[in-house]
Amino acid sequence: MPSNFTILGAGLAMAGAALSLTSYFVLDFVPITALGLSVIIVAAVSFALGMGQPRIPPDISSMLLESGLENTAALVEELGLGSKAIYLPPSITEGRHRALLTISPGEAPKMNQQLPNRLIVRYGQLPDSMGILVSTLGSTVLQRYGQDLSGADLGGALSSILKGFTDLSDGVRVAENGARIKVEIINPRIEFRRMQVFENLGSPLASIVASAASQVMNAQVRIMSEEISGNRQLVLLDVERQQ
Amino acid sequence: MRINERYILSLTSAFALGTFALALFDVIQLDLYISVYIIEYFIITLLHSPLKPRAGRILDIIGYALFVVFVVIVALRVWDILFGFALL
Numbered sequence: 276m277p278s279n280f281t282i283l284g285a286g287l288a289m290a291g292a293a294l295s296l297t298s299y300f301v302l303d304f305v306p307i308t309a310l311g312l313s314v315i316i317v318a319a320v321s322f323a324l325g326m327g328q329p330r331i332p333p334d335i336s337s338m339l340l341e342s343g344l345e346n347t348a349a350l351v352e353e354l355g356l357g358s359k360a361i362y363l364p365p366s367i368t369e370g371r372h373r374a375l376l377t378i379s380p381g382e383a384p385k386m387n388q389q390l391p392n393r394l395i396v397r398y399g400q401l402p403d404s405m406g407i408l409v410s411t412l413g414s415t416v417l418q419r420y421g422q423d424l425s426g427a428d429l430g431g432a433l434s435s436i437l438k439g440f441t442d443l444s445d446g447v448r449v450a451e452n453g454a455r456i457k458v459e460i461i462n463p464r465i466e467f468r469r470m471q472v473f474e475n476l477g478s479p480l481a482s483i484v485a486s487a488a489s490q491v492m493n494a495q496v497r498i499m500s501e502e503i504s505g506n507r508q509l510v511l512l513d514v515e516r517q518q
Numbered sequence: 519m520r521i522n523e524r525y526i527l528s529l530t531s532a533f534a535l536g537t538f539a540l541a542l543f544d545v546i547q548l549d550l551y552i553s554v555y556i557i558e559y560f561i562i563t564l565l566h567s568p569l570k571p572r573a574g575r576i577l578d579i580i581g582y583a584l585f586v587v588f589v590v591i592v593a594l595r596v597w598d599i600l601f602g603f604a605l606l
Contacts, residue, residue: 280522306541309551313533316555319580320529324522327573420571439568442521 281325287318340412340479347409348472351376354407360476361386362413362485362496365421368392372414372421372486376475377406385515386495412479413486416441421490432491433458433484443480454515455499458484460508467503477501481510488512522573525566532558549591556584 277285295311298304329336360374361384369392377384377398390396390408397405420440424432430449437444437460445462465479476482477498489496494516501510519527536554545551560581568574598604 280526283526305546305548305551306537309540309548309555310533310537312552313537313555316559316580316584317526317530317533320559320577321526323573323576323580324526324569326576327522327570435568438521440570 278325278328280321284318284321291315359497362489364489364493372417373408375406379403411482413482416483417486429491432487456512458510462506463508484510529562556588
């Protein structure tokens with residue numbers, strides 16, 4: 276099923292061609308001929324935008340997201356994990372974006388070794404230095420669009436992802452203060468809900484922000500807090516850079 | 519309003535305004551209209567970048583095509599000025 280933009284493009288292309296040809300050969304009136312040509316350019320742009328539209332209907336995408344979240348929530352709940360997730364840079368997770376939920380809550384452990392691409396991982400020598408590596412919405416988004424962010428700073432990367440690639444917000448502001456980074460998401464389009472699993476992993480938008488920060492800064496990132504303030508979602512990150 | 523919708527709306531408005539303004543000054547050179555559209559296209563596209571990578575790649579191709587058209591228009595104008603007669 277072609278998207279609305281593709282159908283619009285087809286309609287505009289026909290109308291533009293008819294308008295410019297009629298005006299050029301019959302009416303001999305330049306402004307209308309030019310207007311017809313401009314309509315053809317808009318048609319081409321509309322086709323291009325149609326090609327970028329998702330093939331899966333948004334409702335189904337939303338259901339897939341919810342079912343994925345419910346599975347992760349059930350896993351976290353069953354294992355009794357109460358720690359905040361640590362978003363790891365791809366450099367220590369075999370090139371894949373992952374979040375680590377440790378068994379023992381408290382201070383975030385410093386990762387000095389590569390972690391295997393498995394569900395249950397050991398990250399240190401102590402008996403309780405274990406956790407689970409999970410994939411989040413942020414992991415998937417970065418897996419898809421991460422290669423288009425090379426050389427960007429955090430603000431630019433988040434703006435590209437949230438405003439451009441995924442159209443999840445109208446803009447992003449980033450304020451850095453040492454190891455703390457405050458990210459302000461303007462007009463977020465994913466409804467902010469309080470769920471138990473979000474206490475561990477962060478909301479879907481915060482998860483994207485944390486994943487992007489971990490890749491761009493090559494750092495371990497934790498979501499310290501998030502809140503809604505008017506039409507903005509504020510996310511506070513704690514960043515520990517890799518050596 | 520989503521970014522794609524804003525982009526299409528901005529482009530359409532810019533083209534409509536450009537056509538109206540040039541028609542108001544009785545401009546009858548088609549190449550001038552096309553040049554203005556091409557410049558408007560590049561400005562509006564830049565202001566709405568980045569778009570989804572797949573759409574962005576196709577918009578790049580459209581941009582290359584329009585740039586070639588622009589270069590041809592400029593080359594014809596230069597020819598006209600240098601040699602005193604128009605090729606087309």
